[in-house]
Amino acid sequence: MSTPTKAQVLREEKLFILLFIISIFLSHIGIIGIEDSTIMPNYFIALIVSFILMSKANLNLYKILTIGLIVDVVVGQLIGQYGLIFMAIYLLDLITIKMIVIKNEKQIEGLSIFLILSSFIILWITSKNYDMFIPLKTLLLQAIFTFIAYLFFKVIINKYISK
Amino acid sequence: MVQKESRTNLRLFNRERFPLVSFFVFFILCSVMMGADYRYQISKKIKSTIPILITPINNLLNFPVNLFHESKNNFINKELLIEKIDNLETTNYILSIQVQENQLLKSENNILREILKIRKEFEIRGETAEIILPEVRNGYSIITINKGFKHNIKNGSAVINNAGLVGQIVNTSKSYSEIKPITSESYAVPAVIDNGKENVILYGNGNGELEIPLFPAGSEIKINDTFITSGVDNLYPKGIRIGIVSEIKPTKSPKFNYILVEPFSQPTSFSQITVLKIKK
Numbered sequence: 303m304s305t306p307t308k309a310q311v312l313r314e315e316k317l318f319i320l321l322f323i324i325s326i327f328l329s330h331i332g333i334i335g336i337e338d339s340t341i342m343p344n345y346f347i348a349l350i351v352s353f354i355l356m357s358k359a360n361l362n363l364y365k366i367l368t369i370g371l372i373v374d375v376v377v378g379q380l381i382g383q384y385g386l387i388f389m390a391i392y393l394l395d396l397i398t399i400k401m402i403v404i405k406n407e408k409q410i411e412g413l414s415i416f417l418i419l420s421s422f423i424i425l426w427i428t429s430k431n432y433d434m435f436i437p438l439k440t441l442l443l444q445a446i447f448t449f450i451a452y453l454f455f456k457v458i459i460n461k462y463i464s465k
Numbered sequence: 466m467v468q469k470e471s472r473t474n475l476r477l478f479n480r481e482r483f484p485l486v487s488f489f490v491f492f493i494l495c496s497v498m499m500g501a502d503y504r505y506q507i508s509k510k511i512k513s514t515i516p517i518l519i520t521p522i523n524n525l526l527n528f529p530v531n532l533f534h535e536s537k538n539n540f541i542n543k544e545l546l547i548e549k550i551d552n553l554e555t556t557n558y559i560l561s562i563q564v565q566e567n568q569l570l571k572s573e574n575n576i577l578r579e580i581l582k583i584r585k586e587f588e589i590r591g592e593t594a595e596i597i598l599p600e601v602r603n604g605y606s607i608i609t610i611n612k613g614f615k616h617n618i619k620n621g622s623a624v625i626n627n628a629g630l631v632g633q634i635v636n637t638s639k640s641y642s643e644i645k646p647i648t649s650e651s652y653a654v655p656a657v658i659d660n661g662k663e664n665v666i667l668y669g670n671g672n673g674e675l676e677i678p679l680f681p682a683g684s685e686i687k688i689n690d691t692f693i694t695s696g697v698d699n700l701y702p703k704g705i706r707i708g709i710v711s712e713i714k715p716t717k718s719p720k721f722n723y724i725l726v727e728p729f730s731q732p733t734s735f736s737q738i739t740v741l742k743i744k745k
Contacts, residue, residue, distance in 0.1 A: 330526055330599035339601040346603070363484045367491050374508065376518055377603040381508050382498030385491070393488050400483075428499065436604060437671065444604055 306360070310463075314359040317462050318349075321455060322369070325349050329377050333447075340440055343447035346373050347421045350388050351414055352455040354395050358463070366392045383428050387421045394420055418448050513614075513638045523609065523641055526598040530735065591625075591739035592616055594642075596732055608644040608732060612740070613637050621700070623741045629706035629729035630654065630694060631738055642740075647707065647728055648673050656707050657695040658686065664695055667707060667726055675708055677724040679716065686710060692726055702741065 306314070325345035332339035350366070353359050370385030378384050394417055404410060422445045429436050436444075502508050512518055594612040601607065612618050614637045624631040624644050632652070636643040645652055652669035663684055667675040680686065690710045696703030712725035732738060 326522065327525065329603040330522055330601065332601045340604055340606050342601065342604060344604060363487050363491065367495075370495075375511055378508065379605065380499045381502040381511075382495035386495040386499070389488060389491055389495070393484075396483070440604075 311360045314353075314459075314463065317459065318353060318359040321349055321458065322346075326376060338440070340436070341443045341447070343451035344422070344425075344444055345448075345451055346377075346384065347387065347391070347418060347425075348448045348451035348455055350391055351417050351421075352452050352459060354392055355410055355414055355417070356456065356459055358459060361392070363389060363392060380428070383425070386428070387424050390424055391417050391421050414452055415449060418445055418452065422448070509636050513636060516639045519638055519641060523597065523599070530598070590742045592618060592742065593737060593739050594618075596734055596736050596738060597641075598734060600734055606646070606649070608632065608646055610642050610644065610738060610740070611640070613640045613642050615639050617742070618642050618740050619742075623701045623705075624738050625705055625741060626730050626732055626736065626738045628731070629708070630701065631730050631732050633700075634740060644738075646732075647730075648675060654701060654707065655695045655697045656692040659691040659693050664697070665692075667692060670725075673728075674711070675726040675728060677726070679718075679721040680724045682715075682720055682722050686713065686722075686724065688713065 325348075328345050329342075331342075333342055336342075350361075350369070353361055366388045367385050370383075370388040371381065373384040373388075374381045395413070398404070398413055398416070402409075404413060422441055426436065426438065426441050592612060594610040594616075597609050597611045599607065599609060608631070610618075610624075618634060618637050620634055620637055622634045624634060630647055632644040632646040632649070634642050635645040646669070647654060647667075648669045648671070650669055650671040654667050654675075655664070656667045657664050663686065665677050665680065667677060670676045675692075688710050692707040692709070694701040694703055694705040694707060706729050708726040708728040710724060711727040712723075714723040714725070716723050
């Protein structure tokens with residue numbers, strides 16, 4: 303795969319910003335038809351996982367931390383929580399692709415599930431430590447919805463980039 | 466079958482710098498920030514002092530509902546308005562009769578309190594507000610109201626509605642405030658059974674109910690008993706309805722029972738609430 307040109311990266315970054323703003327609004331809206339409004343995907347985790355796995359927008363550790371801190375300030379509960387989660391996603395992806403040869407779509411989907419679950423475990427641990435507890439059952443349902451959101455983001459990214 | 470092209474170049478033997486040191490530095494930084502935020506509530510302060518972080522989101526979320534209400538008002542006809550006014554006049558008449566009765570009871574109560582030398586009750590004043598969207602933020606349930614410190618709403622104030630106790634103000638910005646519901650985890654309120662016999666502390670369980678984890682088995686309590694605020698904390702005025710006993714379960718210890726309380730107030734979006742201002 304060739305190195306993306308500057309124009310391509312700029313295009314991907316624009317898409318990232320757009321999806322990020324959409325995620326901010328979506329994170330304030332419950333899913334229609336589900337009585338418990340807290341059962342909703344974590345759009346930010348889905349967005350970060352999709353961009354990292356597709357190697358788009360030239361994301362690095364510094365950018366990831368900055369995005370995490372923005373999420374913490376805008377919709378988060380604790381400053382640093384999402385910074386930590388996004389960094390963990392980035393590092394886990396880096397370690398995995400250094401250790402395992404990721405060649406096909408199924409492997410990528412498997413990796414995405416692993417990254418989403420890992421990030422939710424960190425979210426659960428930090429929420430438990432910092433007194434803003436989410437029940438584990440709710441969190442698992444959120445993880446399933448997040449995976450669906452990840453697939454949606456992936457489709458959008460593919461369509462937009464291939465245009 | 467041709468295998469699909471991988472998402473990226475294989476980096477099995479790549480010699481890119483692995484950012485482990487940076488990760489550890491940032492990991493410590495994030496942990497310190499989380500600890501500092503938990504202790505000093507930095508996040509809340511940032512949100513309340515920089516309204517641009519919250520206000521545009523809240524405005525946009527409530528825009529469709531506000532637009533609907535405004536357009537509905539434009540199409541309201543004369544007959545409907547007359548009918549509404551008639552209904553309101555009837556309600557007003559009934560309430561004014563009740564007020565007279567209440568004033569009589571209040572003056573009687575004051576005389577009795579003076580005779581019995583019971584300390585004066587709090588003078589309660591309230592600011593009425595409306596619950597607006599959002600009701601959820603990134604997986605956490607929240608109650609947002611359309612008044613903030615501009616309207617003299619202060620952190621820690623008790624919030625009630627016509628059904629009973631709703632919660633407590635935990636975060637205020639210029640035009641909006643957030644309420645912690647009584648059923649949320651880490652919420653506690655001193656209460657008493659309405660017959661005045663048992664003083665307890667009710668805890669939110671995070672599942673839309675309140676609980677007493679250890680209630681003495683010898684004490685008198687039954688299903689459908691009503692809990693009201695006891696007022697011993699000087700924060701919640703005495704006598705605000707909280708909920709009814711829905712379940713009594715034995716615990717591992719025979720000396721205690723577990724009590725589940727169903728709250729009276731189930732605040733919904735766009736309903737009215739009152740933020741109490743307690744004057745000692």
